[in-house]
Amino acid sequence: MGVSGSVASLAALRAAVAEARNSRRELTAVIAWEVPEGRVLYFRNPDPAWAAHWAKQARQRLDLAFEEALGGTPADVPVRKLVVRGMPGKVLRDVANQEGHVLVVGARLKSRWAPVRSYVRWHAQCPVLTVPAPRCPMRAAWTLRRAAAEDFVKR
Structure with missing residues (x-):
């Protein structure tokens, strides 16, 4: 099960938990991450502390996804829970x-740009x-499209 924190990913997490519960199998939740500057620049000037920072951020996003989707780990x-450095599609595959195994991924409706979903559908x-x-x-x-930042400020 791939986790990114998107709304579709949270729906997929709920479905994956239900599937694991019904089949009495272990759920493996995976979040893939990369350093923001990309692999090529990082390999030119590697910084293990910088990589550790982004790995920690990914772990926190994975834990937050469980909180938001399910109220915590069931x-x-x-x-x-796996935090893996790499391209999401390849990591999931x-x-x-x-x-x-069954791979569960989220999908936005009418999404033309879905590289991870397309990759796993062709390669898994x-x-x-x-x-x-x-x-x-x-x-x-x-309403949300027309909201301004001031609309979310507590008065």
């Missing part, structure tokens, strides 16, 4: 390509379950 499902050797993001009510979406 107690009734064995969960393994490598982790999930084992007998009996296991079944891939794509979970759509929940729809936002039309009125709420309209």
Whole structure:
């Protein structure tokens, strides 16, 4: 199960937990990360402290995703959390390509640019379950598009 923190990813996390619960299997939640400047620049001037900082940030995003999607790590499902440095599609493919695995990824509706989802659909050797993001009510979406920063300030 790939985790990024997006709304679709949180929906996929809920679905993956339900699947693991129903099949009595372990859930492996994976977050892939890279240093912001990219691999080429980092390899020219490696800084282990900088890489450790971004690995810690990824771990915190993974923990936050469990909090936001489920209120915490479920107690009734064995969960393994992996923080892996690398390109998300390749990381997910490598982790999930084992007998009996199901790869769960989130998908925004009508998304034309979905490189991770496309990559795993073409390269994964296991079944891939794509979970759509929940729809936002039309009125709420309209209101949010017109909101300004001041609308979120507590007075």
